[in-house]
Structures are given as structure tokens and as C-alpha cells.
Amino acid sequence: MDYPLFALAGIAGTSFMLALSGALMPGPLLTVTVAEAAQRGVRAGPLIITGHAILEFLLVVAVIKGLGVYLNAPPVIGTISLLGGIILLVMGVDMVRKASTLSLRQEAASDCERTSGHPVVLGVLASLANPYWTIWWVTIGFGYMATAKHFGVPGLVAFFLGHIAADYSWYILVALGIDRGQSVVSEKGYRIMIRGCGVFLVGFGFWLLVAALQHLGSGTV
Numbered sequence: 628m629d630y631p632l633f634a635l636a637g638i639a640g641t642s643f644m645l646a647l648s649g650a651l652m653p654g655p656l657l658t659v660t661v662a663e664a665a666q667r668g669v670r671a672g673p674l675i676i677t678g679h680a681i682l683e684f685l686l687v688v689a690v691i692k693g694l695g696v697y698l699n700a701p702p703v704i705g706t707i708s709l710l711g712g713i714i715l716l717v718m719g720v721d722m723v724r725k726a727s728t729l730s731l732r733q734e735a736a737s738d739c740e741r742t743s744g745h746p747v748v749l750g751v752l753a754s755l756a757n758p759y760w761t762i763w764w765v766t767i768g769f770g771y772m773a774t775a776k777h778f779g780v781p782g783l784v785a786f787f788l789g790h791i792a793a794d795y796s797w798y799i800l801v802a803l804g805i806d807r808g809q810s811v812v813s814e815k816g817y818r819i820m821i822r823g824c825g826v827f828l829v830g831f832g833f834w835l836l837v838a839a840l841q842h843l844g845s846g847t848v
Contacts, residue, residue, distance in 0.1 A: 634782075636785070642787075642790045643790065645790070647797060648719075651820060652729075656675070656750070669802045672801060674750070680795075701842040702843065705841075708836070714767060716829055723822050767835075772786060
């Protein structure tokens with residue numbers, strides 16, 4: 628079956644923005660990337676994200692291979708979308724509210740402690756060590772994959788490629804900045820990006836809540 632290219636491009640684009648919103652916020656993955664880039668150089672960025680991507684690829688494969696069957700039931704889609712929408716609204720408002728206090732320079736200065744292990748393995752461990760990563764995938768990730776699944780495997784592939792492109796883009800940029808001893812973006816620019824992503828999350832959160840009401844109100848399984 629052929630699917631409209633613009634629909635797949637839309638899935639990839641919104642997936643990119645959702646992932647970028649998460650990647651921009653300080654967390655275990657950013658901490659490890661900063662520390663490893665200070666030791667190994669720019670190559671640490673793509674290696675760490677490859678470990679992160681392996682976990683997420685396995686989740687998408689699980690949906691394609693059978694887990695997706697459980698996402699077909701409207702009550703399941705509705706519940707996941709409802710939780711995802713609420714979390715996105717909270718995340719979005721929190722990002723906008725905290726944007727003025729966040730600093731990439733502060734992160735780089737405080738997180739350059741020595742790490743041990745291969746960067747790919749560290750990428751896996753840093754992802755698993757972040758409980759927010761699990762919450763994101765169980766709610767927001769699966770919620771959007773349930774929508775992307777309407778376009779079959781191409782829809783899920785578009786979702787994954789958009790998602791992982793955001794992670795690779797941001798963390799390679801961070802590693803490059805650390806390696807060269809320069810700021811990735813200005814503090815003002817970073818905070819504008821945080822606010823912009825926060826607004827996007829609020830809008831997408833409302834969209835998920837509307838989708839949740841539609842599925843929960845359908846009364847079919």
C-alpha cells in the first residue's frame with residue numbers, strides 16, 4: 628500500500644521536534660556526552676547516541692513484531708494518549724518556566740568527571756538510568772507510535788528516523804562544542820530553543836488529549 632509522502636514527512640518532522648525537546652534538557656545522557664567528549668573528542672557524541680538508539684530501535688521492532696497488536700485497541704490507545712498528553716503538558720509548561728535558569732555552560736563545567744566504559748555501552752546505561760526515558764516511551768512514545776502505525780511499517784520507520792535524527796544532531800553538536808572548547812549555542816539561543824520546544828510540547832500535548840478523548844469515547848475494542 629502506498630502512503631502519502633507528506634504524511635510520512637509530517638510524522639518524521641513532529642517526531643524530530645518531540646525528540647529534540649527531550650534531548651535539549653539536561654540529564655544522564657547529556658552528562659555522559661559532555662564527559663566523554665572531553666576525553667575522546669567529537670566521536671563520543673555519535674557513539675553514545677548509537678547506544679541510545681539501539682534501545683529505541685528495539686522498542687520500535689517490538690511494536691512491528693507483535694507489541695503493536697495491543698496498541699490497536701481504542702481503550703489502550705486512548706489511555707496511553709491521555710497519559711502522554713498530560714505528561715507533555717507538564718513537560719512543556721516546565722520547560723518554558725525553567726528556560727531562564729538553564730545553562731549549557733554550567734552543564735559542561737560541572738559534568739566533566741571521568742567515566743569508564745565504551746561510549747556505546749555508556750549510551751545504553753545512561754538511557755536506562757534515566758527513569759524519565761522509560762516514562763516517555765511508555766506514554767508519549769507508544770502514544771505517537773500508535774498513530775504512526777496507521778501508516779504501517781513506513782509510518783513507524785518515519786517516526787524512528789525523525790526521532791533518532793534529533794538525538795544525533797544535538798549530541799554531535801554538543802560533543803563538537805566540547806571538543807573545540809566552544810559553546811554549542813549562545814545562552815540566549817539555548818533558552819529560546821528550550822522555550823520554543825516547550826510551546827511545541829504544550830500544543831502536541833493538547834493534540835494527544837483530543838486523540839485520547841476520541842479513542843476513549845469510541846467504545847470499541
